[in-house]
Amino acid sequence: MGIFKKLGWYFRQEKKRYVLGVFFLALVALxxxxxxxxxxxLVDAMAARNLTMDRLLLWLSLMLFAGITQYLCRYGWRNAIWGGAAKLERTLRTRLFWHFMKMDATFYQKHRTGDLMAHATNDLNAIQNVAGAGILTLFDSIITGGTTIVAMMLFVDWRLTILAILPMPLLAVMARKLGMRLHREFARSQAAFSRLNDKTQESVSGIKVIKTFGQEAEDTADFNRIVDKTIKINKRVNFIDALFDPTTSLIMGITYVITIIYGGYLVVHGQISIGQLVSFVTYVAALVWPMFAIGRLFNILERGNASYDRVNELLTERSKIIEAPDAITTPAHGDIRFKINKFSYPNDDHATLMNVHFTLQQGQTLGIVGRVGAGKSTIFKLLLREFDDYDGVIEFGGHDIRRYTLDALLDSIGYVPQDNFLFSTTVADNIRFSSFDKNQAEVEDAAKKSDVHDDILAFTSGYQTMVGERGVSLSGGQKQRLAIARAVITAPELLIMDDSLSAVDAKTEAEILENMRAERADKTTIIAAQRLSSVMHANEIIVVADGRIIERGTHEQLLANHGWYAEMWAKQQLEQKLDGEAPTHG
Known part of the structure; x- marks a missing residue:
């Protein structure tokens, strides 16, 4: 019954609804x-041969009235109890989804997508069943069982009733023992479902890679292995679950044997009538549901308890990105001072950034270059406050960025990541995703700045074209340019482009960068790139290697240093010549 205590906050909140539902349940039982x-x-009247048509019609009318009353009362408890269960599910779904929205990057590194989806589906359904079927079976079994037993005593014989219900405590004991085992096994079953869900999500998302490398058979084999393991665990759950009904049937069989033997004895000795025995058998049949409900109740409660613990474990996790009580609510603007002495990712002793310092005045452009894994994206993660635990300070407009509310900080930043995520909606809605109040003219203007307007007009439905899941219908270059349009449409104070021009050709890159320079003359821009031509016009360029700045200066200064930057520039210029492209002039 611990799950009822855990959900006590909700039952107190919806007390009137559940009291009304239990009231209607009591009326149905009566x-x-x-x-x-x-x-x-009627049986006694027929046995005595004194049943008249008037009496028959009277009793039948009373039975019809009972049937109509039961129908109305059942509608009442269903509306109250099932409505309460649906409201609990809505409350928990909203709470869990909002919790997902607030959690930081560490949370999503710890939990896989499939596991979170399992919590948001199967686990919440199991909890909902507690507030619906759980409440129903608990009170209905108590009320129906109690009133039926009282009626058996009052209308038939108290001795027969006591003997008939003697086996019932055995059911409670068996249900408790089976319920405890079911709780443990169901927790394993939910965890197995999470793993299966995660594998499915991962395989579907990566289907192009799987098919490209010809790994369909291997991935299917891995999927089947997880399925087999999940089925094996679920078989154990179903085996324990299946023991409830046979146990209940066995106890009911014992009850019927007692009723027939001792009830027949009482009829033969004239202590009860044949009609009373028929009524008693009918009452015993009415006890079948409460007895089955006891086994079902433990099943529902144990499943719900295991699921509630899993969901609550997620909800109790707290983001490490915490807003200050007196945080600045005005949008961030001004110069940026980035001074990180040391930063390591959670649970990693290796320093990802060491002594990375730079100052970027408002309206300037900073270029960040370096090999893959050098630490470029980590700099952006700190600017976006994905992590707050570092040795150093990052200031935006003279204030530590941790002093701003997240809305005030992030509304001032436009971010174009390496992995361009597009939503399954229209091209226009993807561009104005950060600000849905933007009109069509503003959407098209942003598309022109990112040099994707002409491509969009060539689509079947233009700006109303559905891009498909994750932009599956678009090329890599089109997805990158749509992501740039989405970032620039709000004219952010700081625009971060994290290797976001890698999928476009040199000519398109030059046009986009020229548009950015003209549009953002008074706003700050940071560009990280593998292609050095993307950053050659920056006010300052820093070269990052192993989390440290190894070179810095303008394009001309870095070429004169004859270091990594100059070597990479010469290499890329040669590659352009070999590809038949005109070399970029610095």
């Missing part, structure tokens, strides 16, 4: 006592 009594009375 009205349900009428038909067996009527049946017994």
């Amino acid at each position: 009205v349900n006592l009428i038909p067996p009594k009527i049946i017994g009375t």
Whole structure:
């Protein structure tokens, strides 16, 4: 019953709804006592041969009234109890989704997408069942079982009733023992489902890579291995779950044997009538549901308890990105001072950044270059406050960025990541995703600045073309340019382009950068790139290697240093010549 205590906050909140539902359940149970009594009375009347048409119509009318009353009361408890369960599911889904929105990068490194999806689907359904079927089976079994037993004592015989219900405590004991085992196995089952869900999501998302490398058979084999393991665990759950019904049927069989033997004895000795025995058997049949409900109740509660613990474990995790109580709410603007002495990712002793210092005045452009894994993207993650735990300070407009609210900081930053994520909606809505109040003219203007306007007009439905999941219908270059348009449409104070021109040709790159320079003359821009021509016009360029700045200066100064930058520039110029492109002039 611990799950009811854990959900006590919700039941107190919806007390009126559940009290009304239990009230209607009680009415159904009371009205349900009428038909067996009527049946017994009719049997006795027929046995005595004194049943008249008037009496028959009277009793049948009473049974019809009982049936209509039961129908209305059942509608009442279903509306109250199932409505409460649906509201709990909505509350928990909203709470969990909002929790996902607030969590930091560390949270998503720890939890895989498939596992989070399992929590948001199967686990929440199991918790909802507690507030619906759990409440129903608990109170209905108590009320129906209690009123039926009282009726058996009052209308038939108390001795027969006591003997008939003697096996019932065995059901409670068996249900408790099986329920404890089911709780442990169901927790394993939910974890297995999470792994299966995660594998499915990963395989579907990476289907192009799987097919490109011809790994369909290997991935299918890996999937089947996980499926087999999941089925094996679920078989154990189903085996324990399947023991509830046979146990209940066995106990019911014992009850019927007692009823027939001792009830027949009482009829033979004239202590009860044949009609009373028929009524008693009917009442015993009415006890089948409460007895089954006890086993079902433990099943529902144990599943819900395991799921609630899993969901609550997620909800109790806290983001390490915390806004200050008196945080600055005005949008960030001004100069940027980046002074990181040391930064390491959580649970990693290796320093990802060491002594990375630079100052970027408002309106200037900074270029960041270096090999893959040098630490360029890490600099951006710190600017975006994905991590706050570092030795140093990052200032925006003279204030530590940790002094701003996240909305005030992030609304001032436009970010174009390496992995351009597009949503399954129209081209226009993808561009104005950060600000849906932008009109069509502003959307098209942003598309022109990112040199994707002509491509969009060539689409079947233009700006209303559906791009498909993750932009599957677009080329790499088109996705990059749409992501740039999405970032520039709000004219952010700081624009970060993280290797976001790698999929476009040199000519398109030059046009986009020229548009950016004209548009953002008074705004700050940071460009990270593998292609050095992307940063050659920057006010300052820093070369990062192993998390440290090894070179810095303008394009001309770095060429004169004859270091890594100059070597890479010469190499890329040669590659352009070999590819038949005009070399870029610095």
